[in-house]
Amino acid sequence: DSGxxxxxxxxxxxxxxRVTLRxxxxxxxxxxxxxxxxxxxxxxxxxxxxxxxxxxxxxILERFSAQQFPDxxxxxxxxxxxxxxxxxxxxASSAPGVGQREYFGPGTRLTVL
Amino acid sequence: xxxxxxxxxxxxxxxxxISIINCAYENTAFDxxxxxQQFPGKGPALLIAIRPDVSEKKEGRFTISFNKSxxxxxxxxxxxxxxxxxxxxxxxxxxxxSGSRLTFGEGTQLTVNP
Numbered sequence: 001d002s003g004x005x006x007x008x009x010x011x012x013x014x015x016x017x018r019v020t021l022r023x024x025x026x027x028x029x030x031x032x033x034x035x036x037x038x039x040x041x042x043x044x045x046x047x048x049x050x051x052x053x054x055x056x057x058x059x060i061l062e063r064f065s066a067q068q069f070p071d072x073x074x075x076x077x078x079x080x081x082x083x084x085x086x087x088x089x090x091x092a093s094s095a096p097g098v099g100q101r102e103y104f105g106p107g108t109r110l111t112v113l
Numbered sequence: 114x115x116x117x118x119x120x121x122x123x124x125x126x127x128x129x130x131i132s133i134i135n136c137a138y139e140n141t142a143f144d145x146x147x148x149x150q151q152f153p154g155k156g157p158a159l160l161i162a163i164r165p166d167v168s169e170k171k172e173g174r175f176t177i178s179f180n181k182s183x184x185x186x187x188x189x190x191x192x193x194x195x196x197x198x199x200x201x202x203x204x205x206x207x208x209x210x211s212g213s214r215l216t217f218g219e220g221t222q223l224t225v226n227p
Contacts (some may be wrong), residue, residue, distance in 0.1 A: 002156065031212035043157070043202060043217040058214065061214040090156050095214045099145070102215065104156030
């Protein structure tokens with residue numbers, strides 16, 4: 001158990017819908033990262049938050065957005081869902097300071113029908 | 114510039130054998146090279162990591178070899194066991210105070226036969 005929690009574990013929805021994925025980082029970790037894992041794209045970095053502020057953006061679609069709240073939990077919002085958005089979405093967290101390792105959560109499996 | 118290339122895509126090894134997975138990167142600004150192990154239905158877990166000022170790092174049966182001039186690094190699993198059967202990802206990042214955003218390789222599915 002990495003200490004990073006993600007809910008829900010599975011999510012099945014229809015095209016065009018909007019969903020919210022939730023992540024709680026390890027206690028004391030200030031950075032939260034979101035990654036998407038799909039069969040054809042592998043593990044791709046989406047976005048990073050550090051202590052409530054957006055720090056970096058990767059290959060995140062405009063239909064996707066995220067935020068980190070004052071209690072440091074984070075939410076990833078996916079809207080206007082398409083079949084191709086079906087994937088595993090992982091959240092990771094790390095403590096402040098250079099060289100701190102990232103701990104990954106168990107992931108949310110999103111299926112868009 | 115941000116890509117990390119990993120090979121092979123899949124690997125089958127007999128119990129007790131050596132598993133070798135290779136990665137190559139382009140961005141010379143990368144300064145942290147971790148390897149992650151992922152079992153089905155689980156999130157990636159850090160296995161071992163290396164910085165470019167070191168040519169080799171060993172932790173138990175796992176060794177990273179790093180060649181800075183060639184921009185390549187590899188994972189060696191000695192005495193491979195069936196329990197090592199998993200998907201392995203190399204990654205690279207630039208470490209900052211706020212953390213390290215990982216660029217992953219494509220993954221290698223390792224099967225260790227008993």
